Amino acid sequence: xxxxxxxxxxxxxxxxxxxxxxxxxxxxxxxxxxxxxxxxxxxxxxxxxxxxxxxxxxxxxxxxxxxxxxxxxxxxxxxxxxxxxxxxxxxxxxxxxxxxxxxxxxxxxxxxxxxx
Numbered sequence: 001x002x003x004x005x006x007x008x009x010x011x012x013x014x015x016x017x018x019x020x021x022x023x024x025x026x027x028x029x030x031x032x033x034x035x036x037x038x039x040x041x042x043x044x045x046x047x048x049x050x051x052x053x054x055x056x057x058x059x060x061x062x063x064x065x066x067x068x069x070x071x072x073x074x075x076x077x078x079x080x081x082x083x084x085x086x087x088x089x090x091x092x093x094x095x096x097x098x099x100x101x102x103x104x105x106x107x108x109x110x111x112x113x114x115x116x
Contacts (some may be wrong), residue, residue, distance in 0.1 A: 056076070
């Protein structure tokens with residue numbers, strides 16, 4: 001997966017916006033104002049993704065390319081190294097999981113607005 005594939009995959013989801021709130025080098029994807037994915041625009045060496053805490057620990061134990069979230073709450077975020085073993089399908093599954101976690105945490109009104 002390259003950065004354009006990643007960007008297109010994230011932007012295809014309902015209600016997603018892209019921003020650079022941490023500076024021009026960090027691309028951030030949000031749903032209803034809440035972050036679900038971010039990466040370095042220049043290197044695209046890793047992706048930070050939200051993750052269920054139990055699943056996060058399991059993924060870190062099972063895969064050397066999944067690390068505690070860099071500069072994030074390590075209980076709820078993973079850093080997934082790109083190009084080091086994770087298949088495109090695995091990356092998509094992890095992106096979907098992150099998006100769905102954030103979506104589930106939104107207020108009912110925000111969820112309803114996304115469904116329209």
